[in-house]
Amino acid sequence: MSTALLSIRDVHLAFGGLKVLDGLNLEVKAGEIRGLIGPNGAGKTTLLNVICGLNRPQRGDVRLNGVSIVGRKPSAIARLGLGRTFQTSQLFRGMTVLENMMLGLHRRTRTGLISAGCNGRRRRSEERAMEAAARNALSFVGMADLAERPATALSFGQQRVIEIARTLISDPSVVLLDEPAVGLSANRLSELDALLRKIRDQKGVTLILIEHVIRLVMGVCDQVTVLSSGSAIADGPPAAVRNDPAVIEAYLGRELSARYQAS
Amino acid sequence: MVAPFGRRNVLLALFAAASVLPAVANVYQLFIANLMLVYVLLAIGLNILVGYAGQLAFANAAMFGIGAYATGLLQVRLGCSFWLAFPAGALVAAAVGLAISLPALRLSGLYLALSTLAFAQATQWVFLHWESVTFGAGGFKTPPLSFAPLPIGKPLGLYYLSLALLVVLFQFAQNLVASRVGRAFVAVRDGEVAAQSLGVDLLRTKALAFGISGFYAGIAGGLYSAMLNFVAPEGFDLFQMVLQKSMIVVGGLGSITGSVLGAGLMIIVLEALRAFKGLQEIVFGVLLVGFVLFMRGGLVSVLKRHVRGWEEPLRLPQRAPPAAAPRALEAAAGGAEP
Numbered sequence: 001m002s003t004a005l006l007s008i009r010d011v012h013l014a015f016g017g018l019k020v021l022d023g024l025n026l027e028v029k030a031g032e033i034r035g036l037i038g039p040n041g042a043g044k045t046t047l048l049n050v051i052c053g054l055n056r057p058q059r060g061d062v063r064l065n066g067v068s069i070v071g072r073k074p075s076a077i078a079r080l081g082l083g084r085t086f087q088t089s090q091l092f093r094g095m096t097v098l099e100n101m102m103l104g105l106h107r108r109t110r111t112g113l114i115s116a117g118c119n120g121r122r123r124r125s126e127e128r129a130m131e132a133a134a135r136n137a138l139s140f141v142g143m144a145d146l147a148e149r150p151a152t153a154l155s156f157g158q159q160r161v162i163e164i165a166r167t168l169i170s171d172p173s174v175v176l177l178d179e180p181a182v183g184l185s186a187n188r189l190s191e192l193d194a195l196l197r198k199i200r201d202q203k204g205v206t207l208i209l210i211e212h213v214i215r216l217v218m219g220v221c222d223q224v225t226v227l228s229s230g231s232a233i234a235d236g237p238p239a240a241v242r243n244d245p246a247v248i249e250a251y252l253g254r255e256l257s258a259r260y261q262a263s
Numbered sequence: 264m265v266a267p268f269g270r271r272n273v274l275l276a277l278f279a280a281a282s283v284l285p286a287v288a289n290v291y292q293l294f295i296a297n298l299m300l301v302y303v304l305l306a307i308g309l310n311i312l313v314g315y316a317g318q319l320a321f322a323n324a325a326m327f328g329i330g331a332y333a334t335g336l337l338q339v340r341l342g343c344s345f346w347l348a349f350p351a352g353a354l355v356a357a358a359v360g361l362a363i364s365l366p367a368l369r370l371s372g373l374y375l376a377l378s379t380l381a382f383a384q385a386t387q388w389v390f391l392h393w394e395s396v397t398f399g400a401g402g403f404k405t406p407p408l409s410f411a412p413l414p415i416g417k418p419l420g421l422y423y424l425s426l427a428l429l430v431v432l433f434q435f436a437q438n439l440v441a442s443r444v445g446r447a448f449v450a451v452r453d454g455e456v457a458a459q460s461l462g463v464d465l466l467r468t469k470a471l472a473f474g475i476s477g478f479y480a481g482i483a484g485g486l487y488s489a490m491l492n493f494v495a496p497e498g499f500d501l502f503q504m505v506l507q508k509s510m511i512v513v514g515g516l517g518s519i520t521g522s523v524l525g526a527g528l529m530i531i532v533l534e535a536l537r538a539f540k541g542l543q544e545i546v547f548g549v550l551l552v553g554f555v556l557f558m559r560g561g562l563v564s565v566l567k568r569h570v571r572g573w574e575e576p577l578r579l580p581q582r583a584p585p586a587a588a589p590r591a592l593e594a595a596a597g598g599a600e601p
């Protein structure tokens with residue numbers, strides 16, 4: 001076996017007759033930032049759903065730290081150290097920002113029913129620790145002053161950042177980000193870019209990033225994998241992938257790609 | 264900052280009033296006050312399940328009945344003392360709550376409502392027709408409850424027992440909802456997929472909410488059976504369920520204090536309309552619909568807005584925002600920020 005932190009081997013998944021993932025292979029090393037790009041319908045989001053356990057592949061294996069995670073519940077996979085964010089905001093609307101962040105620590109804490117209800121020693125110490133960690137994490141992303149706000153009072157861009165912070169707070173070994181830049185204005189986009197670099201440089205977390213904003217992908221990612229029709233057609237550093245004929249063809253079609261290469 | 268009408272003070276005042284009430288109340292008033300305590304317990308349990316964990320279940324009246332029947336039958340059929348039958352009855356109701364949570368993992372919204380309603384009707388059927396155990400439609404008398412060696416009569420003893428249990432279980436619920444466990448409930452309500460991705464186990468969390476509401480309903484059922492010295496099927500029917508639902512909606516979904524206020528208020532309304540049997544259900548329907556339409560947060564949301572010191576974090580289920588284009592939202596919000 002390789003030393004990959006996350007290894008996906010020959011994964012097949014079809015919805016009815018539609019093959020969404022078709023013999024997909026992917027290896028991601030610890031500490032890497034991996035970009036996943038590809039045309040619409042290439043299977044990017046489905047791949048993330050397979051990794052985090054929301055979809056079960058019909059064939060193939062997914063290993064996190066050498067442990068097969070196929071068929072486990074999403075919550076169990078999350079507890080193994082896999083975090084993810086979604087395309088649409090998934091903050092809990094009935095909570096404050098701080099409480100949303102504290103939920104990020106759910107998998108790191110143990111308070112059970114009895115201690116929670118009786119305000120036992122474990123509850124008190126864990127609540128204190130969780131609150132401190134949550135405020136720290138909010139400072140890390142520069143949003144400490146939003147802690148007491150209801151989640152619903154945040155702007156779209158703020159919600160996106162809080163969601164990323166909520167995922168990172170429990171120090172997962174791998175984080176899947178599904179189009180973090182979607183819907184962001186140019187200003188917010190450069191803030192996100194800076195945040196991702198800061199996360200990469202200071203947290204040492206492995207990130208897998210689906211993104212259509214190529215500027216973001218090229219700037220932040222160490223490695224880029226291009227998906228098309230459910231399998232990986234190219235793999236490598238951003239600059240190399242950018243000029244790969246197969247990639248250009250996947251995006252532009254054969255005819256246009258021939259013209260593009262000729263020009 | 265002085266907040267004379269803050270939440271804590273209001274609750275303390277209510278507790279003080281409840282403590283001295285037996286000194287001034289007649290037998291009927293004491294009975295009604297005890298009924299209120301029972302319904303507050305029911306409303307708190309139901310609010311944890313519906314208001315916090317977001318499970319639209321209609322089985323609480325049935326679990327109330329199961330608590331009452333189990334407490335009564337353990338005494339009558341097996342000769343247990345009340346002091347053993349009562350906690351055992353509550354545990355039976357909690358176990359039934361846990362058991363009906365199993366289908367709840369696969370069902371949500373209307374389907375969960377329908378299946379729990381079916382369960383409630385089936386329970387009603389068992390109460391009515393399993394005559395060799397439940398005595399059928401006529402119900403059965405439970406043995407008189409004695410507080411000996413304490414020198415107090417049954418109504419007074421039961422009242423203070425209910426009050427003491429309520430204080431303990433109120434505080435338990437209040438601690439619970441502001442903890443890791445309570446946040447997991449709200450997370451499951453607000454977004455199951457996101458909750459799972461943060462490591463919240465859906466089955467465990469839902470089962471816990473069902474079990475807790477079953478336990479609270481079981482405690483209430485045991486107290487209720489002792490109050491009446493009598494258990495019969497009709498107390499645990501659909502109207503009972505509507506009554507409990509209206510309590511948490513009027514008081515405030517996602518608020519423990521709201522459960523107290525809602526239950527108290529609805530019992531007062533119920534008693535005020537006791538003479539006009541048909542009117543009760545009409546008034547309840549109007550209140551329920553009125554609060555759902557015009558005051559979704561219930562009484563507590565109004566208190567929170569207008570009373571200084573009412574600091575309870577209200578876990579109101581939020582309506583999804585209208586489907587606006589995210590770009591437009593971002594542009595609007597981005598422009599206003601510093």
